[in-house]
Amino acid sequence: MRDREARELMQLFHAGKISRRDLLARAAALGLSLGVLGGLGVRPAGAAGMTEVKIGVDLPMSGGEAPNGVPTNNGVILAIEEANKAGGMYHFSETLKDDAVNGVHDPAQGAKNVQELIADSAVVGIVGNFNSNVAKACIPITNSAGIVQISPSQTNPDLTKPPAALDLRKANPSKINYFRVCTTDDLQGPVAADYAFRTLKARKLAILDDQETYGKGIADQVEKEFKKLGGQVLSHDGIPKGTQDFHAILTKIKSEGPDAIFFGGVTTTGGGLIRKQMPDVGLKIAYVGGDGIVEDEFLKVAGDSAEGSFGTVAAIDATKVPAAQAFLTAYKARFNDQPGAYSANGYVAAKIILDAVKAAGPDREKVRAWVARLKNYKSMLGTFSFDQNGDTTNRIISVYTVKGGKWTWTDQVNFNG
């Protein structure tokens, strides 16, 4: 009982909902000793030689996208708690910001959040954001502040690769500050196209995207690669924001006679409802998407129609890596749930910043420089470096299929070496 209360308190504290003072006051009220909390990874501020260090986190935590942000943030929490348990000179905590407005990730809110994080001098680095269009608004801000930002999940190539990315890091072009532990859509897109062409034997493809940075980006990559393979792209349409009824566009697609549909976007921008309404117009063809639909939300929205859908994820599946087994056990024990597609990435992103602080000290520029020089970093997802643009050299794409109402790992494509 006491354990549960202590854990709930710690969750509130790590989510930034209560201050350290409140935490200690409430703990005292519950009769919890500081030792109990200490065991969970918190020590009173000012304990001998401890320096308080904050990790900023910006993710979509509410609305239809909470299923993305919450498990990813859980990965971050786990990394911070482990670092605290290991002891050392620093005490780490997270300051969490939610960039979803009315249930949808919002670039302006993301920009406001990172500005607030930067204004807090105790924040040495930022984990986030989740969606590529949010990063477009945030990178110029974090770049000009010279603070490190590591994303667990943003896959749009233009965020790091010149020439487009040069516009984002105009303030300090020589000081790369934005990194990501996932790989990019210029790999993810081709894998999806390859998979449709080679494994599903599709020759004619219809493409839909949600007209956002991520969705349109990956859909364009798929179109390019599918044509290169010799396939035919019959149509490529965008979806007006908030659309509920896809019968008209699906009727049109059916009349074109494709072998498969590719959807670029996330579940809530249409990914789920399109799949659900396909049988309504008699479309019985393969449905392929990017990492935006590989989530439980998709299964809920698409219902029985979800069965047999394909999706790619720009990361290795943690359950397939022996080194990640400890993480999976710890995650289940701590959150009583299965990790999300990007939980392990959230953990690794946070751990890089934590390791940087331990190695270089709690100074923004020192942390940034340490991360920029990262070479052969041993993480549970494999050993990797960051290249000159801030992209990971760990380039693995996983392919998932909905089987028996669950996203099931089917294949992985390795671009390493």
Place this chain on the structure above:
Amino acid sequence: MNGVLFAQQLINGLSLGAIYAVIALGYTMVYGIVELINFAHGDVYTAGSFVALALLTVLGATGHSAAAAVVFALIVVLLATMFIMGTSGVVIERFAYRPLRGRPRLAPLLTAIGVSFSIENLLQLWYGPSPVPFPQLVPNPFFAVGPLSVGQMQLIVILSSLVMMAALHFFVQRTKLGKAMRATAQDWMAAEIMGIDINKTIALTFFIGSLLAGAAGVITGLYYGNVWFINGFRAGLIAFTAAVLGGIGNTTGAALGGFVIGFVEVMTAQYVGFQWAEVTIFSVLILVLVFRPTGILGQQLSERA
């Protein structure tokens, strides 16, 4: 041009437009009588879906129940939802709009936006921030009509909307209460002098408009199989556009506007590109307003001056 495909899209447009039309009726009736753009109306529609979902859960109706039980549950839920949403419309009018009657028009307009956000957030608190699956109680087989196919749900959507529109038309044109509504819309002061209780008449207008929105919420819940607290925003915006296109204040115009927009949306998807749907919808609106500033069936409002 492929005639069969065009006809197939006409059917899609008819079912899409029917939903817009029913929601647009609520906008146009309220505007007609109190000259208020009730921005909360789209959210009343979405709230209808959630109320129906809650009632269905209470009744324990699932796709596996016996057909007769499902039909019975659906009728009960539809009627109860219409009554609950109608009542909520009256409550909203009583507490959010009536105290501001006679004030500058900006005040109730902003209040309406506030009510809209309040409903959205209440729904979010109630059923959570994610889309919620709606039980699929009505099977959706397809009927072949020559080379065309019509889904059972599409038929239900179109027919039930037509029934509601016809019932509303009869009520407004042929009953005493309807006459009182028309009189209040024309000149509420004169109507009051003639002995019409305008508070009751305005409340009745909100009741009927919200009741129709609630019914539309039940039907789209069954049709799309999902409800999300944010859905009312786009549906409301498009339905409001339909009401303006048809001539705001005119119920026949609102219905016509709904169907026109439904057709514009599906034909854009078929022949132009789906991403241009909103561009074409609003282009049509602008074009119509340039040549007919009062909308397709709107009348000059000078009599109200």
